[in-house]
Amino acid sequence: MSNYTITSLNGGLANVKGFFCDAVNVGMRPDADQGDVAFIRSEPPCDISAVFTSNRFQAAPIKHYQRYPKDFQTNFVLINAKNANAMTGQKGIDDIDTIMSTLSQKIEVLNPVMSSTGVIGYRLPIDKIISAFDKLDFHAKHSDKAARAIMTTDSFKKELAYRVELEDGSHFNIAAICKGAGMINPAMATMLCFIATDADIPKTDMEHLLHKSTEYSFNRISVDGDTSTNDTVMLLTNKLSTAYDKAVFSEVLNKLMFELAMMILKDGEGANKVVAFEVKGAKSDEEAKKASTALSNSLLVKTALFGEDPNWGRIASTIGASGVECDETKLTIHYDELLIYSDTFRELDKEREESAYKIMKQDQFTVTCDLGMGDGAYTSYGCDLSYEYVKINAEYRT
Incomplete structure (x- = not known):
């Protein structure tokens, strides 16, 4: 160039x-x-x-x-x-x-x-x-x-x-x-x-x-x-x-x-956090996009972000429901550089959970999900969903 x-x-x-x-x-x-x-x-x-x-x-x-x-x-x-x-x-x-x-x-x-x-x-x-x-x-x-x-x-x-x-x-x-x-x-x-x-x-x-x-x-x-x-x-x-x-x-x-x-x-209505949802290791780029988009759209994921709750179960559940090819024994989930889930570490110990809380209190961070199925990759972006969102849209015409 x-x-x-x-x-x-x-x-x-x-x-x-x-x-x-x-x-x-x-x-x-x-x-x-x-x-x-x-x-x-x-x-x-x-x-x-x-x-x-x-x-x-x-x-x-x-x-x-x-x-x-x-x-x-x-x-x-x-x-x-x-x-x-x-x-x-x-x-x-x-x-x-x-x-x-x-x-x-x-x-x-x-x-x-x-x-x-x-x-x-x-x-x-x-x-x-x-x-x-x-x-x-x-x-x-x-x-x-x-x-x-x-x-x-x-x-x-x-x-x-x-x-x-x-x-x-x-x-x-x-x-x-x-x-x-x-x-x-x-x-x-x-x-x-x-x-x-x-x-x-x-x-x-x-x-x-x-x-x-x-x-x-x-x-x-x-x-x-x-x-x-x-x-x-x-x-x-x-x-x-x-x-x-x-x-x-x-x-x-x-x-x-x-x-x-x-x-x-x-500026998302009532939003406090901007989160990148990076999906890699998918069977194809299209499958990675499908899983990443499901994460950025998930209301359960968004409310967990608002509550600053490092509940990786909502991340895993959303990927599993997205229709992409995946395997829980191959999946890994990171919040920034912190490993949250893998086949070896299926439960958060106190130290990692405290570290996860600190990450989730940030205004911006990345959730990375490696599906371990191929070379497909895609990143979408989402925000949290707060009480203010409901208030704004309940009163939209007024």
């Missing part, structure tokens, strides 16, 4: 040449200081690629996007909070057309797309959303406002930006905002993510690299095992920098999306 340097930047999307963003509150969110309608706009138009939810009941904004031809360009993404515009049928799609028709009277737009997050089953408040068009500054670079506007149960905004200088001295910038804290499951994890870059990435590379990075990042995390109707990751490039190196861009995109995924996991 070519040598390159990467520098973290403050200001999120504002760092990317030719991109503009802003957000305003139109009354869908009670806090007037936090926006509920946001946009991302580019001069000139962008190539765009997207990955969407695997949920069969895809929301209206996704269906609206999918009506465009495969290699379309756009210059405008409109985003709203508090209403998912999901399970709203054809009327939900028609409502987007109405909103975009009004937008086109305010500013020149090319194939505008929309993304929504919030409560399922209600049509968009069209008049409120349209009222935003007289308040938004379409030439602003307010990434902070946009990042905060797309939050739902998030406790903090999520944005990143990098400057990447290539070996030949050319450079490109890449930045993203995203949201996510609940309904997070490794199946195009429940979230919205918007990535903007001025890199001269060919359209033919965009879809492949975005899917690859999604699998490396968002598809490996789980808060609660639920997959929403609105999951979206968009990659937009206006190519204004003229700089590009495929291998470098792929590595940087992986880094950007993985760090955002870890932010989402850290």
Whole structure:
């Protein structure tokens, strides 16, 4: 790979040449200081690629996007909070057309797309959303406002930006905002993510690299095992920098999306711990993924993490129930470097149990399970499940 340097930047999307963003509150969110309608706009138009939810009941904004031809360009993404515009049928799609028709009277737009997050089953408040068009500054670079506007149960905004200088001295910038804290499951994890870059990435590379990075990042995390109707990751490039190196861009995109995924996991509703579930020694990579994902989704495992209980029985039971080929005489389980279970050590002695308690009190640690069946390996990431998660979701609509 070519040598390159990467520098973290403050200001999120504002760092990317030719991109503009802003957000305003139109009354869908009670806090007037936090926006509920946001946009991302580019001069000139962008190539765009997207990955969407695997949920069969895809929301209206996704269906609206999918009506465009495969290699379309756009210059405008409109985003709203508090209403998912999901399970709203054809009327939900028609409502987007109405909103975009009004937008086109305010500013020149090319194939505008929309993304929504919030409560399922209600049509968009069209008049409120349209009222935003007289308040938004379409030439602003307010990434902070946009990042905060797309939050739902998030406790903090999520944005990143990098400057990447290539070996030949050319450079490109890449930045993203995203949201996510609940309904997070490794199946195009429940979230919205918007990535903007001025890199001269060919359209033919965009879809492949975005899917690859999604699998490396968002598809490996789980808060609660639920997959929403609105999951979206968009990659937009206006190519204004003229700089590009495929291998470098792929590595940087992986880094950007993985760090955002870890932010989402850290912000899991009521979560206190982030845990890596490394499964190795499986019959195949697919079997390792199956077992690892089962661990990151398991409610019993998550509650044990919250209680800081080194109960390896929940780990072993989940692997055995996952459907992968395994053998209790070959299995080993480690918490970080500490051996918790093997055929020789089936019961925790006092010394190892005390060491395990210390590990489980950490904010982050790794559970490693070696199945001893082959060379397959996979790591997914999960968090604990607390009382606060129940409270947040019991009161979601209120």
